Amino acid sequence: MAQGERENNVHENGWVEEEENDPNQKNKRNLRAEEEEVISVERYFENQEVPSWRQQLTVRAFVVSFVLSILFCFIVMKLNLTAGIIPSLNVSAGLLGYFFVRIWTKFLSKSGFLKQPFTRQENTVIQTCVVASSGIAFSGGFGSYLFGMSGRIASQSTDTTHIKDPALSWIIGFLFVVSFLGLFSVVPLRKIMIIDFKLTYPSGTATAHLINSFHTPEGAKLAKKQVRALGKFFSFSFLWGFFQWFYTAGDDCGFVYFPSLGLKAYKNKFYFDFSATYVGVGMICPYMVNISVLLGGILSWGLMWPLIENRKGDWFSADLSSGSMNGLQGYKVFIAIAMILGDGLYNFLKVLSRTLTGLYTQIKQKEVGVILPVADRSSPVDTSIETSYDDQRRTQLFLKDQIPTWFAVAGYVAIAAISIGTLPHLFPELKWYHIVVIYLFAPTLAFCNAYGCGLTDWSLASTYGKLAIFTIGAWAGASHGGVLAGLAACGVMMNIVSTASDLSQDFKTGFLTLASPRSMFVSQVIGTAMGCVISPCVFWLFYKAFDDLGLPGSQYPSPYAVVYRNMAILGVEGFSSLPKNCLLLCYVFFGAAILINLLKDFLGKERGWFIPIPMAMAIPFYIGPYFAIDMCVGSLILFVWQKINKPKADAFAPAVASGLICGDGIWTLPASILALAGVKPPICMKFLSRATNTKVDKFLSS
DSSP states (O other), X not given: OHHHHHHHHHHHTTGGGSOTTOHHHHHHHHHHHHHHHHTHHHHHHTTSOOOOHHHHSOXXXXXXXXXXXXXXXXXXXXXXXXXXOOOOOHHHHHHHHHHHHHHHHHHHHHHTOOOSOOXXXXXXXXXHHHHHHHHHHHHTOTTTTTGGGSHHHHTTSSOOSSOXXXXXXXXXXXXXXXXXXHHXXXXXXXXXXXXXXOOOOHHHHHHHHHHXXXXXXXXXXXXXXXXXXXXXXXHHXXXXXXXXXXXXXXXXXXXXXXXXXXXXXHHTTOSOOXXXXXXXXXXXXXXXXXXXXXXXXXXXXXXXXXXXXTTBTTTBOTTSOTTOTTTHHHHHHHHHHHHHHHHXXXXXXXXXXXXXXXXXXXXXXXXXXXXOOOTTOOOOOOTTSOOOHHHHHHHHHHTTSOOOHHHHHHHHHHHHHHHHHHHHHHOTTSOHHHHHHHHHHHHHHHHHHHHHHHHHSOOOHHHHHHHHHHHHHHHHOGGGTHHHHHHHHHHHHHHHHHHHHHHHHHHHHHHHHTOOHHHHHHHHHXXXXXXXXXXXXXXXXXXXXXXXXXXXXXXXXXXXXXXXXXXHHHHHHGGGGSOTTHHHHHHHHHHHHHHHHHHHHHHHHHHSTTSOOHHHHHTHHHHOSHHHHHHHHHHXXXXXXXXHHHHHHHHHHHHHHHHHHHHHHHHHHHHHHHHHTTOOOSOBOOOOOHHHHHHHHHHHHO
C-alpha cells in the first residue's frame, strides 16, 4: 500500500519525465522517492485540521467502544478460562472501530446530519478505550489470582481453609480501587518515554501505522475488504459454535470430544477439538509459540505423566483421587510453576538489565545541566538535531496539550489513600502496611515495566504479580491468611504495572496519529472504568452458567487459577506441600527454562529461531495439548496461504483470525444465557471404543 502511494506521488510530481534508461537518474529518483516516503504520512494529512482533544472524544466513539468492549471482554474471558493464551487484539479493535464508525458517519452523511467527520484521532480513541476495557479482563485476575481465591479452586489445592468466593459487588469495588493507579503513575513520564528516549513500543507503533493507513484512500479500500473478510469468518465461527451446541446434551458430548487422533491419544489430551478460537489464535501467534506449546504437550502428556503415573504407590499413594495435589496433579501443577518462574525470572532480569543500560546510556548522553523533562517542563525540541517533518509535527502536537504533574501526583495519592482504607475491609488478611509498601514501590516498577515494554514489547505484569505473591504472602504468614494476602497483593501489583505499560503504548500510538495525550488519558480512564464493570459481569455470567467452571477436564478449566493459588501456598508454606521427587523435577525444569532462554539469546534471532519458548511449553503441562493442536492447524493454514499468495495472506490473515476469534467468543454469550435459562441441547454425540460400543449394544438389547 505504501509502495503504491509512493509511485502515485512520483507520477504526480512529474519525475517520470526523466530518462528511464539513465541509471544515475533512476538512483536519484529512487532516493528522492524514499525520502518522500519517510515523510509521506504527515504530508498526506497536512491539509487536514487536527481536532482539539475535546473534539476527539466524541459520543459515537464511546458508544462504539462500549459495544466492542463487551465483545472483546467475552473473547478475553473465554481465552482466560480455557488455555490462558491471549493474542494481541489491537488490530481487531482498530479495524472494527473503523468499520462501525464508518457505517455511522455514512448513514448520517446521507441523512444530512453529519456534523463531524471521522478522523484517525477518533479511531485511536476507540482503539485505546476498547483495549483498556478488555485489558481489565486479563489484569483483573478472572483466570488467575482472583478466581484462585475461590473455594472451587481451593478444593484442588492443599489449602482449603483460606477462601473468598466471587461476588459481583466486591469484585467491581476491588477493580475500581486498584485499576487506575497505574495510569497516574506513568503520566508525568510520557515525554521522557516518547520524545526524549524515543522508545519504539512495537505494538503501539504497529497500531498507529494501521490506523493511519485506514484513513488514506487506498487504506480505506483495503480496510473495507479486511472488514468484509472479518465479517464472513465471524459469521462462520458464530454459526459453527451454534451448530456444535446441539450435540452437547451431556458430559463428554459434542465435537469437542471427537478422538481425531485415536482413543489412546485422546486419553492423553491429544485431539483436535474444532475450536475456531484457537485456530484463529494460531494464525496470529508466531509459529514458534504454537510449536513450543505442542512440544510442551508432547513432553508432559506424551512422556512425563505416563512415566510418573507408573510410579504410583512409590512416589505417591495409589489411593489418592485424580485431583489430589499430593498425587500426579501436584507434579503437573508445580513443574509448570517451576518453568513459568524460571522463564519469568530470566526475562525479568533481561528486561531490567536492558532498562538500566538504556537509561544509563540515554541519561549519560544528556548534558549535565539538563534536567529530565516531565509534563510541566515542556522544553523546546533540540534544534541542533535535524528532525523530519513528521517528527516536528508530532512533537509539536504531543507537547501542546499538557497533563500537569501535580494532577497526576494528586490523583495517585488520592486513589492510594482510598485503596489503603478500602482493601483491608475487602481482604482482612491484607494489612494496610502491606498496601503502603506496594504503593511505595509501584511507581518505580510501573516505570520499569513501561520502559521495558517500549524496548522489547514485553509486559512483565504477571511477573511483578508473582513477586508480590511471594513477598506479601511470606510476610503475612500461613497463620494469618498469607495465601489470600499474597493473591490480593498480586492483583494490586498486576493492575498497576499492566495499565502503566498499556497507557505508554497508547501514548506512542497517539503520538504517531496526532491524537492528544489528554484524549488518550481520558479514553484510557473511561475504558478502564468500562472494564471494571463489564469484565466482572461477563465473568459472573460464566460463573453462574457453567457449574464446572474451573474444574479439571471441564470446558473452562481455568488452569492459571490453580497455578496462582499453588504459587501462593508455595510462598507461604514452602516446599513441604510437594509430593516425592517433585522438588527435584522442579529444580530441573526451572534451570532448563533459564538455559533454553540463554541458548536462544546466545544464538540470536537468525540462528536461534528453532529454540522453543519455555513459558509457552509450560502452559499445556496442566491442561493438556489439545488446544496446541488447534493452534498448529491455524499455523499450517497461514503457512500454506503464505506459500500460495503471501501479499494476500499478510493483508487478510489478521482479519480472518480476528473473525474466527470474535465469532466463537461472542457465541459464549447466548450459550451462557441458554445455560442460565435451563435450556439444554437436544442431542448427545459421544465417541466410544469398539469394545465399549459392543457392551452398550448388549445392554440396550437385553
